[in-house]
Amino acid sequence: xxxxxxxxxxxxxxxxxxxxxxxxxxxxxxxxxxxxxxxxxxxxxxxxxxxxxxxxxxxxxxxxxxxxxxxxxxxxxxxxxxxxxxxxxxxxxxxxxxxxxxxxxxxxxxxxxxxxxxxxxxxxxxxxxxxxxxxxxxxxxxxxxxxxxxxxxxxxxxxxxxxxxxxxxxxxxxxxxxxxxxxxxxxxxxxxxxxxxxxxxxxxxxxxxxxxxxxxxxxxxxxxxxxxxxxxxxxxxxxxxxxxxxxxxxxxxxxxxxxxxxxxxxxxxxxxxxxxxxxxxxxxxxxxxxxxxxxxxxxxxxxx
Amino acid sequence: xxxxxxxxxxxxxxxxxxxxxxxxxxxxxxxxxxxxxxxxxxxxxxxxxxxxxxxxxxxxxxxxxxxxxxxxxxxxxxxxxxxxxxxxxxxxxxxxxxxxxxxxxxxxxxxxxxxxxxxxxxxxxxxxxxxxxxxxxxxxxxxxxxxxxxxxxxxxxxxxxxxxxxxxxxxxxxxxxxxxxxxxxxxxxxxxxxxxxxxxxxxxxxxxxxxxxxxxxxxxxxxxxxxxxxxxxxxxxxxxxxxxxxxxxxxxxxxxxxxxxxxxxxxxxxxxxxxxxxxxxxxxxxxxxxxxxxxxxxxxxxxxxxxxxxxxxxxxxxxxxxxxxxxxxxxxxxxxxxxxxxxxxxxxxxxxxxxxxxxxxxxxxxxxxxxxxxxxxxxxxxxxxxxxxxxxxxxxxxxxxxxxxxxxxxxxxxxxxxxxxxxxxxxxxxxxxxxxxxxxxxxxxxxxx
Numbered sequence: 001x002x003x004x005x006x007x008x009x010x011x012x013x014x015x016x017x018x019x020x021x022x023x024x025x026x027x028x029x030x031x032x033x034x035x036x037x038x039x040x041x042x043x044x045x046x047x048x049x050x051x052x053x054x055x056x057x058x059x060x061x062x063x064x065x066x067x068x069x070x071x072x073x074x075x076x077x078x079x080x081x082x083x084x085x086x087x088x089x090x091x092x093x094x095x096x097x098x099x100x101x102x103x104x105x106x107x108x109x110x111x112x113x114x115x116x117x118x119x120x121x122x123x124x125x126x127x128x129x130x131x132x133x134x135x136x137x138x139x140x141x142x143x144x145x146x147x148x149x150x151x152x153x154x155x156x157x158x159x160x161x162x163x164x165x166x167x168x169x170x171x172x173x174x175x176x177x178x179x180x181x182x183x184x185x186x187x188x189x190x191x192x193x194x195x196x197x198x199x200x201x202x203x204x205x206x207x208x209x210x211x212x213x214x215x216x217x218x219x220x221x222x223x224x225x226x227x228x229x230x231x232x233x234x235x236x237x238x239x240x241x242x243x244x245x246x247x248x249x250x251x252x253x254x255x256x257x258x259x260x261x262x263x264x265x266x267x268x269x270x271x272x273x274x275x276x277x278x279x280x281x282x283x284x285x286x287x288x289x290x291x292x293x294x295x296x297x298x299x300x301x302x303x304x
Numbered sequence: 305x306x307x308x309x310x311x312x313x314x315x316x317x318x319x320x321x322x323x324x325x326x327x328x329x330x331x332x333x334x335x336x337x338x339x340x341x342x343x344x345x346x347x348x349x350x351x352x353x354x355x356x357x358x359x360x361x362x363x364x365x366x367x368x369x370x371x372x373x374x375x376x377x378x379x380x381x382x383x384x385x386x387x388x389x390x391x392x393x394x395x396x397x398x399x400x401x402x403x404x405x406x407x408x409x410x411x412x413x414x415x416x417x418x419x420x421x422x423x424x425x426x427x428x429x430x431x432x433x434x435x436x437x438x439x440x441x442x443x444x445x446x447x448x449x450x451x452x453x454x455x456x457x458x459x460x461x462x463x464x465x466x467x468x469x470x471x472x473x474x475x476x477x478x479x480x481x482x483x484x485x486x487x488x489x490x491x492x493x494x495x496x497x498x499x500x501x502x503x504x505x506x507x508x509x510x511x512x513x514x515x516x517x518x519x520x521x522x523x524x525x526x527x528x529x530x531x532x533x534x535x536x537x538x539x540x541x542x543x544x545x546x547x548x549x550x551x552x553x554x555x556x557x558x559x560x561x562x563x564x565x566x567x568x569x570x571x572x573x574x575x576x577x578x579x580x581x582x583x584x585x586x587x588x589x590x591x592x593x594x595x596x597x598x599x600x601x602x603x604x605x606x607x608x609x610x611x612x613x614x615x616x617x618x619x620x621x622x623x624x625x626x627x628x629x630x631x632x633x634x635x636x637x638x639x640x641x642x643x644x645x646x647x648x649x650x651x652x653x654x655x656x657x658x659x660x661x662x663x664x665x666x667x668x669x670x671x672x673x674x675x676x677x678x679x680x681x682x683x684x685x686x687x688x689x690x691x692x693x694x695x696x697x698x699x700x701x702x703x704x705x706x707x708x709x710x711x712x713x714x715x716x717x718x719x720x721x722x723x724x725x726x727x728x729x730x731x732x733x734x735x736x737x738x739x740x741x742x743x744x745x746x747x748x749x750x751x752x753x
Contacts, residue, residue: 042702050575092565093420113414114575120566123351127702134699143707149684187392195634198696198705203711205692206645209685213652217680244750245655248601254595256644259590260637265582267633269342269573275641 028179040193045121086185207282346573429470432463460577472497642715651722
């Protein structure tokens with residue numbers, strides 16, 4: 001790609017890109033408001049059992065009926081060819097025996113328990129608190145770091161605005177996967193757990209990579225640009241110069257994640273899906289949202 | 305030029321040696337196998353909440369340590385290989401009620417009922433008898449056992465219950481033998497215990513009275529006289545610390561801190577094996593696809609990046625063994641993700657090299673500038689990843705998250721070394737000496753001009 005001629009289109013059509021992101025964000029918020037996220041037992045406390053029936057699984061309604069006597073809010077979901085995933089309130093050891101007998105339909109069906117997780121509500125509340133604090137700390141850490149890294153760049157846009165812009169792009173990158181999981185939660189029963197939060201944090205760390213690469217180039221080009229060159233032009237050029245590398249660095253990561261999603265097994269399936277969505281959206285935002293936003297902010301501050 | 309080549313060869317030999325270490329240490333019986341987390345090996349993870357409300361704040365630390373010792377001794381009775389028992393005290397952001405936790409991991413155990421029962425049980429102090437004749441006969445036959453565990457089992461069978469136990473001990477304290485100055489543990493019995501102890505010692509002069517804690521004999525003294533005053537002395541070859549621990553364990557007949565189970569996780573072994581196989585497969589496939597992409601798009605430097613990525617993979621695997629890092633499914637996912645991210649620095653450098661070439665620099669200058677100028681953005685972007693990883697590591701609520709974070713941070717740091725230092729050395733070593741059309745093509749990248 002020749003970087004000299006067609007570098008300005010990203011900045012020029014920025015309103016189009018803002019609109020695309022705007023629509024996705026509004027849709028995500030609507031989904032989050034209407035359906036919310038479905039918290040996993042990591043956060044709520046509860047019991048999750050993955051039970052296999054080697055001789056063929058019983059009918060779902062029979063199993064549900066057998067479990068409702070223990071916990072009316074229990075749920076049963078088919079998984080694989082001969083497994084069920086069962087969700088219950090938290091149980092202690094004494095109740096576990098009762099549940100196991102209910103799962104085997106009083107000993108008539110043979111069962112293999114593949115996983116049995118029971119998490120107390122105290123631990124769940126702690127995990128939730130830690131999740132919020134972690135997200136907050138990562139955001140603050142990144143803003144402070146970018147403000148620091150770009151401290152020598154103050155004309156025409158002061159360094160904290162680079163940090164602010166990066167955070168707007170980051171919020172965008174986290175809200176959209178959250179929206180997607182809210183939709184998946186409603187229609188496919190996807191739950192969000194501590195790994196989901198971990199994925200969001202990794203998205204924050206990664207998508208700021210690409211944003212920094214572009215900002216770094218803006219920083220360098222500003223140093224060499226003549227004083228009367230419009231800021232929009234400097235940013236447009238910088239985006240054009242770094243366009244391919246932003247795409248390629250994300251591409252290698254997306255390849256790794258797609259492979260992980262396909263082969264990695266059930267434990268990390270949702271984790272890699274979250275990352276795939278977040279990093280794809282993150283690459284988009286660091287090219288089409290972050291840098292154009294710098295231009296918009298600069299225009300606003302000149303009007304004042 | 306020659307200097308770079310010699311160094312590059314040395315580096316490759318070094319990497320191959322580490323690779324051989326990774327391979328050989330994975331053979332059966334080798335010293336440094338990968339340490340697999342419970343989710344991969346199968347097993348049980350238990351979290352207990354310790355109730356410290358009745359303890360003075362000065363005693364909490366000691367009591368938790370004592371709790372750990374007692375539970376560890378009980379867990380060891382199961383014969384689990386490498387069980388983990390640890391206390392977690394006032395972790396960041398815990399609420400007050402769950403500030404003190406006891407975490408137990410039992411690899412390979414999926415039937416937890418028995419484990420949970422005996423962990424929560426009170427520790428037992430028992431006094432058991434062996435007659436002098438039996439002891440002599442046993443010692444005479446001690447060479448005839450097939451293994452030491454057979455011998456131990458036979459030894460334990462000799463002891464007969466006396467009915468005297470820890471519930472009849474009113475107090476234990478540490479004393480010092482006046483002649484040898486060795487620490488000994490003094491016991492005072494309750495009145496019931498005093499009578500029983502008096503009777504046992506009267507009837508068994510010359511026999512051995514074994515003192516058992518949680519089923520393990522800690523001292524087997526000979527009864528020399530009847531002891532009627534309800535006081536006994538356990539004189540083993542204790543260090544002062546061992547004697548103090550024993551006193552603490554005896555005084556707190558029950559667990560030193562009441563505990564309640566708040567989380568149980570059991571992972572069947574088949575699921576773990578599937579996750580390991582899936583992880584290995586995903587790692588290899590991801591590596592291959594990225595390698596194909598690099599060589600098609602980046603040509604000669606792309607080939608160098610593949611070697612740097614291979615060095616990265618080998619170094620990471622060796623570090624997993626040496627630190628050691630407990631690998632979980634999430635940790636493996638983090639590693640595969642890091643393979644995708646490790647080449648990012650290479651891409652930034654190579655793109656920069658291409659730019660410098662386009663500005664009319666010679667190959668050698670372009671390579672130098674490429675590495676030098678890409679450095680600031682590589683540094684800044686990796687710092688943001690390290691910030692994320694550090695927050696995850698310190699505030700991660702589960703071992704799944706912290707396992708991921710550790711692999712992620714180590715990966716970022718190691719990849720900065722391989723993508724910059726290793727690939728620079730290799731690229732300098734193979735770089736064409738003259739700027740020709742062919743060499744420019746090899747060093748450049750992409751498909752359009």
